[in-house]
Amino acid sequence: MSRPFPYTYISCPCADTPVPDPARKRRSRESSQKSPQKPPPERANIDEKDSTKEEYQGEDEDEEQTFDPRSPRSNFSLYPPEQLLYCEECHQIKCPRCITEEIVSWYCPSCLFETPSSMVRSDGNRCGRNCFNCPICTAPLSVSSVDTTGNAKGPWVLSCGYCLWTSLDIGIKFDKYTNVRSQLQKMTDSTPPPAFDRSRQASRTFGDLKHPLSSFASVDEQSNAREREEASAPQEDPAAPPMGADARFAALKNFYRTQISETSNSPSDHLSSEFGFSSPGALNRLMSLYTSSARLSGLYGGSKKPKSKPPVMREALTASEGLQLAQETSEAETISRLHSPECGWDGVASIEQRATQSPDARFTSDLLPLPVLLRTKRAKRCKSCKHILVKPESKPQSTRFRIRLIALSYIPLPTLRPLALSSSSALPAASPTPDLNALPPLRPIHVLLTLKNHMFDPVRITLATPPVTPGDVATKFEIGANSDVWDEALQGTSTPLSSESRSAALRGVPEAGKVWDKGRNWTTVVLEVVPSTLPGSSAEGGKGDSSGTGTEAAAEAAEAADEHVVAVAKSRQDLDVLEIPVFVHMDWDAEAQLDQNVGKGSKAEEKVTRELAYWMVLGVGRIQPSL
Amino acid sequence: MPPSKAAKGEYIETDTGNKISRRSQIHGTQHIVLGGKTVIQAEAVIRGDLSLSRPATTSNDANNPSTPTQAQNPNTPSVAVNVGRYTYISKSAILRPPSKVMGGMHVFTQLRIGEHCFVGEGAIVEAGSVGSHVHIGKGAVIGSLVIIKDYAWVLDDAVVPAGMVVPSWCVVGGRPARIVGEVGEGYGVEGAEGGMMREMYRVVGRP
Numbered sequence: 132m133s134r135p136f137p138y139t140y141i142s143c144p145c146a147d148t149p150v151p152d153p154a155r156k157r158r159s160r161e162s163s164q165k166s167p168q169k170p171p172p173e174r175a176n177i178d179e180k181d182s183t184k185e186e187y188q189g190e191d192e193d194e195e196q197t198f199d200p201r202s203p204r205s206n207f208s209l210y211p212p213e214q215l216l217y218c219e220e221c222h223q224i225k226c227p228r229c230i231t232e233e234i235v236s237w238y239c240p241s242c243l244f245e246t247p248s249s250m251v252r253s254d255g256n257r258c259g260r261n262c263f264n265c266p267i268c269t270a271p272l273s274v275s276s277v278d279t280t281g282n283a284k285g286p287w288v289l290s291c292g293y294c295l296w297t298s299l300d301i302g303i304k305f306d307k308y309t310n311v312r313s314q315l316q317k318m319t320d321s322t323p324p325p326a327f328d329r330s331r332q333a334s335r336t337f338g339d340l341k342h343p344l345s346s347f348a349s350v351d352e353q354s355n356a357r358e359r360e361e362a363s364a365p366q367e368d369p370a371a372p373p374m375g376a377d378a379r380f381a382a383l384k385n386f387y388r389t390q391i392s393e394t395s396n397s398p399s400d401h402l403s404s405e406f407g408f409s410s411p412g413a414l415n416r417l418m419s420l421y422t423s424s425a426r427l428s429g430l431y432g433g434s435k436k437p438k439s440k441p442p443v444m445r446e447a448l449t450a451s452e453g454l455q456l457a458q459e460t461s462e463a464e465t466i467s468r469l470h471s472p473e474c475g476w477d478g479v480a481s482i483e484q485r486a487t488q489s490p491d492a493r494f495t496s497d498l499l500p501l502p503v504l505l506r507t508k509r510a511k512r513c514k515s516c517k518h519i520l521v522k523p524e525s526k527p528q529s530t531r532f533r534i535r536l537i538a539l540s541y542i543p544l545p546t547l548r549p550l551a552l553s554s555s556s557a558l559p560a561a562s563p564t565p566d567l568n569a570l571p572p573l574r575p576i577h578v579l580l581t582l583k584n585h586m587f588d589p590v591r592i593t594l595a596t597p598p599v600t601p602g603d604v605a606t607k608f609e610i611g612a613n614s615d616v617w618d619e620a621l622q623g624t625s626t627p628l629s630s631e632s633r634s635a636a637l638r639g640v641p642e643a644g645k646v647w648d649k650g651r652n653w654t655t656v657v658l659e660v661v662p663s664t665l666p667g668s669s670a671e672g673g674k675g676d677s678s679g680t681g682t683e684a685a686a687e688a689a690e691a692a693d694e695h696v697v698a699v700a701k702s703r704q705d706l707d708v709l710e711i712p713v714f715v716h717m718d719w720d721a722e723a724q725l726d727q728n729v730g731k732g733s734k735a736e737e738k739v740t741r742e743l744a745y746w747m748v749l750g751v752g753r754i755q756p757s758l
Numbered sequence: 759m760p761p762s763k764a765a766k767g768e769y770i771e772t773d774t775g776n777k778i779s780r781r782s783q784i785h786g787t788q789h790i791v792l793g794g795k796t797v798i799q800a801e802a803v804i805r806g807d808l809s810l811s812r813p814a815t816t817s818n819d820a821n822n823p824s825t826p827t828q829a830q831n832p833n834t835p836s837v838a839v840n841v842g843r844y845t846y847i848s849k850s851a852i853l854r855p856p857s858k859v860m861g862g863m864h865v866f867t868q869l870r871i872g873e874h875c876f877v878g879e880g881a882i883v884e885a886g887s888v889g890s891h892v893h894i895g896k897g898a899v900i901g902s903l904v905i906i907k908d909y910a911w912v913l914d915d916a917v918v919p920a921g922m923v924v925p926s927w928c929v930v931g932g933r934p935a936r937i938v939g940e941v942g943e944g945y946g947v948e949g950a951e952g953g954m955m956r957e958m959y960r961v962v963g964r965p
Contacts, residue, residue: 210942211942211951212944212950212951213941213942213943213944213945213946213947213950213951213952214941214942214943214944215942215944216943238925240923240924240925240928240937241922241923242923243907243923243925268934269934269936270919270922270934271919271921271922271923273921291919292901292902292919292920292921293901293917293919293920293934294934506925506928506937511943521943527925528907528926530907530908530909530926530927532943535943537942537943537944537947538944539944539947539950544947544949544950546949583949585947
């Protein structure tokens with residue numbers, strides 16, 4: 132896990148409900164009323180609150196229910212808090228796996244222009260303007276003038292500011308500094324692959340701009356042109372340049388299209404239509420072929436002679452149709468070129484470089500500048516209820532959202548920081564802060580866990596940790612971290628509330644499991660952690676918690692200070708990472724959803740108690756191998 | 759990321775709340791605008807002196823640091839480095855205005871950094887503009903005239919090549935940097951990843 136210590140991750144409950152279809156979810160929700168299942172998502176039930184609470188505890192006592200951050204599966208459910216969304220319909224945390232995405236707009240990450248969806252396909256998902264990536268190093272290319280005297284005159288080249296590659300290296304220059312992509316396309320489509328004949332290609336470059344083959348405006352035109360050319364020039368003329376890959380593809384496509392139209396005999400035949408083979412018509416045709424000829428004729432002894440053999444499609448036969456024969460000498464040429472001193476290691480294109488290029492490219496000199504791939508802005512929907520959770524504005528430059536239901540607005544934001552014992556105030560980084568990347572084993576450290584409520588309703592929080600880190604569970608907890616909406620809304624940055632509990636009095640003497648400090652909408656609790664020794668087993672205790680409005684918390688808090696021993700599975704990667712699973716249960720009184728009319732008018736009886744429970748993992752640090 | 763223990767009185771706090779380490783090296787202060795509540799840690803270097811198109815910048819500084827720049831070059835922006843509020847410049851980071859060759863001359867333009875940005879330890883920033891809530895990782899190098907939009911994240915040790923544009927919400931990394939992912943929608947929310955600058959500012963320079 133790549134974040135620097137300390138970090139907090141939240142586990143999305145979806146990992147335990149593999150198939151996120153609504154029906155199943157409903158079922159599991161019902162069943163969870165009776166049988167101890169996973170931390171049930173969240174329910175809005177008024178009267179069953181107590182019973183469900185027992186249920187939670189019951190679950191917690193079940194060994195298998197505790198969250199093990201070391202389990203291989205847990206990687207798939209842990210997310211940093213800011214990546215999580217929250218569905219107001221399902222009342223559940225939604226991770227990137229529980230959502231579906233739909234594309235709002237395409238844009239080029241380099242010029243930040245939006246590409247209309249109609250052009251995305253024709254442009255091959257790449258920017259149609261002047262944005263290119265270096266074929267060697269992928270850095271963005273800039274259009275610059277060959278002329279270095281400062282007069283902005285052509286010819287223009289693409290140059291890489293990172294590896295100093297320029298398009299002159301492959302003999303490409305541009306007349307204009309606009310529309311570079313179409314210029315490049317014209318050059319590359321009709322010229323031979325640069326590998327074979329560098330000098331000729333360079334000299335041909337500009338002449339090719341008017342080559343009849345370079346016009347793709349109409350396929351018919353093109354084929355006619357090709358036929359004319361075919362008629363005039365002998366097709367096997369070895370001097371005729373082989374077509375570029377794109378031209379060949381277009382020629383083949385064109386060839387097969389004519390083949391289809393020629394071989395299809397019925398007017399109702401849809402194969403030749405613009406929808407091509409994948410259209411429903413094509414499927415019908417295939418099905419009727421099978422059912423009518425094969426099946427029926429087989430059943431009835433072939434008595435019905437098929438009316439006529441369907442005409443046979445042939446394959447491309449000439450170069451103008453897109454056929455390219457491998458030259459007998461080409462492999463030998465390639466090999467000799469590999470051997471030649473001017474090629475060398477650097478002259479051979481790497482696999483990464485070739486992956487995005489034409490299949491013929493073998494050498495770095497064959498590589499062409501790559502138009503920048505487009506990126507998308509995407510709306511996100513809940514997979515189970517289809518409600519939109521995130522909808523960004525479509526303009527590429529805008530960072531605003533029309534809808535953004537992030538989990539941070541609903542669940543308390545956890546932050547973790549080590550406590551420096553010598554200092555009186557809560558500094559994250561005062562002097563004797565332990566180095567979290569090398570925690571000495573068996574020495575207790577204190578960390579502060581702050582939960583900050585972003586909701587407009589006070590929230591009661593219960594925290595619990597397994598007594599042995601991966602192991603069975605002792606729930607200890609209390610309540611805390613509530614904020615009043617109105618306070619928050621009205622007094623922007625107000626001073627912390629004086630809390631009725633004795634939390635604030637504790638400063639300076641950290642006591643595990645007690646509230647360390649609290650403010651208007653946040654509460655900090657102290658966790659005492661004893662890292663274990665590494666070799667075989669590690670021990671630590673995490674416990675701690677927060678206070679709240681409730682006073683019932685106090686009693687339970689007292690017992691929260693035990694330490695725990697952890698058995699750690701050996702031979703695991705990141706064995707030395709100290710992560711504490713914490714179960715968070717929160718409940719709050721929300722306004723009933725249906726009446727949205729006036730917030731002020733709502734009375735207490737319109738309130739609904741909501742609950743939410745999830746696991747979170749606190750990444751405290753890395754344990755030193757030895758003292 | 760947490761600041762190291764500061765010597766007593768290490769930070770100078772200005773009227774607008776900037777906390778500037780006494781051990782930082784800030785050149786050409788008349789060309790530098792700090793938005794307030796900016797943190798500049800020890801050994802950070804800010805090259806406000808590279809502001810003019812004339813190579814004679816240093817002499818300007820020596821002559822008279824107060825006014826002459828605008829009088830000489832009314833067209834060139836007199837601000838070389840503009841840093842927004844709550845931006846945090848870590849130890850040993852270098853901020854340098856970007857430069858380009860224009861008309862055969864090497865000219866410097868402005869480096870603008872938005873609000874709530876984090877510039878990691880030892881990073882070198884020569885960008886043309888850096889948006890708000892941008893995280894620039896430790897040891898990253900931001901090439902000349904790079905544009906980093908809001909809410910972008912540059913991973914540690916990335917080398918963002920000159921002229922690159924990093925769109926919003928994107929994570930870039932590698933040498934040369936490429937877009938490798940996106941940050942979550944909650945990025946930049948106060949207190950979450952990308953929104954912790956206030957807290958970091960608060961604790962700077964505390965005993």
